[in-house]
Amino acid sequence: MGALKTVSLVILAISVFTFIALFGRLPAFRKTPVALLHRALWVHLPNGIAAVDNRLFGGRVVLCWNRSGSYILKENHPLVLIFFVSLLVIGEGLFVPAAWPRLSSFHQFAVPVAVILPYLLLYKCVVTKSFITAENHEEEMKRYPYDRVLFHPGHRCSTCDFLKPARSKHCSFCQACVSRHDHHCVWLMNCVGANNCVYFVSLLVSLSVMLVYGIYLGYSLLSEILNESVPPQVRESMQGWTGWINAWSVVVAAHPRIGGVFLLMLMTAPLAISFLAYHVYLIWAGVTTNESAKWSDLKEDVEDGFVYKTRRSLIFDSRHSTDFYDQSWPVHTDQILVIDEEPPTEGCLLASDSNCIARRPASDLPPDPRWKRLHSMRDVDNIYDMGFWLNLRDVIGLSVRRPKDILST
Numbered sequence: 289m290g291a292l293k294t295v296s297l298v299i300l301a302i303s304v305f306t307f308i309a310l311f312g313r314l315p316a317f318r319k320t321p322v323a324l325l326h327r328a329l330w331v332h333l334p335n336g337i338a339a340v341d342n343r344l345f346g347g348r349v350v351l352c353w354n355r356s357g358s359y360i361l362k363e364n365h366p367l368v369l370i371f372f373v374s375l376l377v378i379g380e381g382l383f384v385p386a387a388w389p390r391l392s393s394f395h396q397f398a399v400p401v402a403v404i405l406p407y408l409l410l411y412k413c414v415v416t417k418s419f420i421t422a423e424n425h426e427e428e429m430k431r432y433p434y435d436r437v438l439f440h441p442g443h444r445c446s447t448c449d450f451l452k453p454a455r456s457k458h459c460s461f462c463q464a465c466v467s468r469h470d471h472h473c474v475w476l477m478n479c480v481g482a483n484n485c486v487y488f489v490s491l492l493v494s495l496s497v498m499l500v501y502g503i504y505l506g507y508s509l510l511s512e513i514l515n516e517s518v519p520p521q522v523r524e525s526m527q528g529w530t531g532w533i534n535a536w537s538v539v540v541a542a543h544p545r546i547g548g549v550f551l552l553m554l555m556t557a558p559l560a561i562s563f564l565a566y567h568v569y570l571i572w573a574g575v576t577t578n579e580s581a582k583w584s585d586l587k588e589d590v591e592d593g594f595v596y597k598t599r600r601s602l603i604f605d606s607r608h609s610t611d612f613y614d615q616s617w618p619v620h621t622d623q624i625l626v627i628d629e630e631p632p633t634e635g636c637l638l639a640s641d642s643n644c645i646a647r648r649p650a651s652d653l654p655p656d657p658r659w660k661r662l663h664s665m666r667d668v669d670n671i672y673d674m675g676f677w678l679n680l681r682d683v684i685g686l687s688v689r690r691p692k693d694i695l696s697t
């Protein structure tokens with residue numbers, strides 16, 4: 289009982305710590321205890337340590353830590369990837385040979401598939417880059433239209449020295465602009481972007497399936513061992529939770545390779561499954577992790593009453609209407625948003641290539657009635673959300689644009 293409880297608590301603590309450290313910054317956890325704990329871990333704890341170090345050692349410990357810490361936090365290093373692969377190799381190296389003699393021929397066929405698939409997908413995730421280069425820049429500019437909400441035309445990447453395509457972002461770890469930037473993944477030593485997003489989601493599926501399958505096998509084998517090793521009369525006398533946990537502790541302790549990895553899988557499966565669920569949600573919503581943070585910022589601006597909306601057709605005449613939005617893109621919208629503390633006033637100018645309004649010619653002019661203050665994010669269109677199946681096609685890398693012959697009719 290004691291050993292099982294200790295091992296479970298340690299693995300649970302590590303899982304919760306890893307989850308908060310890695311995912312606590314996600315916009316989904318804003319204003320939740322997870323975000324608070326993440327901030328405590330990454331901001332308050334280092335500040336506290338620095339204050340103590342300043343008092344006791346004149347800041348020497350933090351200086352030394354910063355040298356190694358900046359490598360860990362700011363460089364694209366393979367430490368987390370090595371940890372991830374080691375966890376897989378060691379876990380499988382312990383579990384599979386110990387379980388193998390007890391597996392049926394079906395499972396002896398299925399286990400190698402479940403084991404190998406994540407390695408293949410991990411390899412594809414690591415080696416497939418979505419970098420925007422001078423060679424593919426022209427193509428990348430055509431990949432997505434600017435939505436003029438989160439992405440506006442005319443912005444340059446100062447490092448790469450070219451115009452930023454819509455939905456791209458410069459990654460300081462990869463030192464490149466990344467197409468359809470989702471997030472820089474330290475587990476992969478690579479950015480998740482347009483070209484490897486499909487492998488990334490497949491990797492999450494394969495890891496979740498492997499863990500759930502592993503838990504099922506572990507549970508079946510340990511119950512089998514329990515039934516073999518504990519006489520029926522003793523089993524009958526095992527009443528309630530305590531008896532059940534006691535019996536399982538004995539089995540896990542007697543078969544630590546299967547038992548230990550079973551517990552590890554039990555604790556890590558929720559991590560993999562919740563991360564998979566989050567990415568399925570992102571596909572459903574037609575946003576990337578990078579964009580979800582931008583949408584959250586916009587939501588706060590809407591709540592503060594700083595966002596005004598009008599219809600494009602009210603502001604621009606037909607001369608501007610054809611080049612404002614990309615005609616072959618499946619989703620069209622008539623919205624123009626402006627983020628400003630004051631409502632746009634009569635006579636304000638809107639540049640046709642962006643949502644920027646020129647400052648009001650005279651501050652005492654009345655508000656322009658064509659602009660309405662936004663009260664809800666439901667009134668903002670996301671042109672990258674084309675419905676689940678088209679969003680999925682886009683992630684897979686299939687074309688989502690309307691064919692030219694339909695456009696001309």
Ligand SMILES: [Zn+2]
Pocket residue numbers: 445446447448449457458459464465
């Ligand atoms: Zn760049």
Ligand SMILES: [Zn+2]
Pocket residue numbers: 459460461462463471472473478479
């Ligand atoms: Zn990156």
